[in-house]
Amino acid sequence: MLDIAKLSACYEESLILQDVSLTIHNGQVACLIGRNGVGKTTLLKSIMGLVKTPSGSISLEGAEIIKMPTYRRALLGIGYVPQGRDIFPQLSVQENLLLGLERNKGKRLDESVFDLFPVLKTMLKKKGGTLSGGQQQQLAIARALVSKPQLLLLDEPTEGIQPSIIQEIARVIKALKGRGDISLLIVEQYIDFVMEVADYCYAMDKGRIVMQGKTGDLDLHHIQEQIAI
Ligand SMILES: Nc1ncnc2c1ncn2[C@@H]1O[C@H](COP(=O)(O)OP(=O)(O)OP(=O)(O)O)[C@@H](O)[C@H]1O
Numbered sequence: 001m002l003d004i005a006k007l008s009a010c011y012e013e014s015l016i017l018q019d020v021s022l023t024i025h026n027g028q029v030a031c032l033i034g035r036n037g038v039g040k041t042t043l044l045k046s047i048m049g050l051v052k053t054p055s056g057s058i059s060l061e062g063a064e065i066i067k068m069p070t071y072r073r074a075l076l077g078i079g080y081v082p083q084g085r086d087i088f089p090q091l092s093v094q095e096n097l098l099l100g101l102e103r104n105k106g107k108r109l110d111e112s113v114f115d116l117f118p119v120l121k122t123m124l125k126k127k128g129g130t131l132s133g134g135q136q137q138q139l140a141i142a143r144a145l146v147s148k149p150q151l152l153l154l155d156e157p158t159e160g161i162q163p164s165i166i167q168e169i170a171r172v173i174k175a176l177k178g179r180g181d182i183s184l185l186i187v188e189q190y191i192d193f194v195m196e197v198a199d200y201c202y203a204m205d206k207g208r209i210v211m212q213g214k215t216g217d218l219d220l221h222h223i224q225e226q227i228a229i
C-alpha cells in the first residue's frame with residue numbers, strides 16, 4: 001500500500017505541491033487527472049525521490065521512504081515510466097528489457113512479460129528507436145514490469161499514441177489488476193481510458209488534490225469540464 005500524507009514538493013524556491021494526501025491499496029489502480037502544469041508529474045517524481053519534498057510523508061507498506069534516495073525506492077519495488085517514451089533508442093528491444101532487470105541482477109528475463117506484450121517478442125532484435133511511438137510506450141512499460149515492481153507509476157501512457165495501442169495498454173493494465181500483486185498510479189488526461197482502467201480517481205488543481213472518489217461514483221467528464229482539463 002502507498003500512503004501519502006500532507007506532502008509538499010518544490011523546485012528551488014517555487015512550491016508546487018501542497019498538502020497532498022493519497023492512498024493506493026494493493027491490487028488497485030488509481031488515476032490522477034488534472035490540466036497541464038498543475039503538478040501531476042511532480043507528484044510522481046516526489047514518490048521516486050526526484051524532487052525536494054520538504055514536508056509530509058510517503059509510506060510504502062508501512063515504511064517511511066520520504067528520505068530515501070531514488071535507487072533505494074526502486075530497489076523496494078517502485079517502478080516508474082516517465083512522461084514521453086523513455087527507452088534507449090540505440091539499444092535493441094531485448095537490451096532495453098534486460099536493463100529493467102537491474103534490480104534483480106543475475107536473474108533471467110521472465111518470459112511472462114511477452115504474455116502481456118506479445119508484439120515485443122516479435123521485435124527483440126530491433127533497435128528501440130525504430131519502433132512506433134506506441135510500441136516504444138509498451139516497451140517502456142514492459143521494462144518497468146520485468147523488475148517486478150509492487151507499485152508502478154505511469155505518466156500519461158496514452159499521450160500521442162494511436163487508439164489501437166491505447167486499447168492494448170488498457171488491456172495490460174486490467175490484466176495486471178487481475179493479478180492483485182501490484183498497484184498502479186497513472187497520470188492520465190484521456191478520460192475514457194481512465195474510466196476503463198481506474199478503480200479510484202484523484203483530480204489535481206494548482207498542486208492540490210481537489211476531488212477524489214471511486215471511478216464509478218464520479219462523473220469524470222463533468223469534473224474534466226469543471227477543472228478545465
Ligand atoms: N524542473 C523544474 N524546475 C522548475 N519548475 C518546474 C520544473 N518542472 C516543472 N516545473 C513547474 O512545476 C509545475 C508543475 O509541473 P508538472 O510537470 O508537475 O505538471 P503536470 O501536471 O505534469 O503538467 P503536464 O500535464 O503538462 O505534464 C509547473 O508550473 C512547471 O512549470
Ligand SMILES: [Mg+2]
Nearest residue numbers: 040041042083
Ligand atoms: Mg506531466
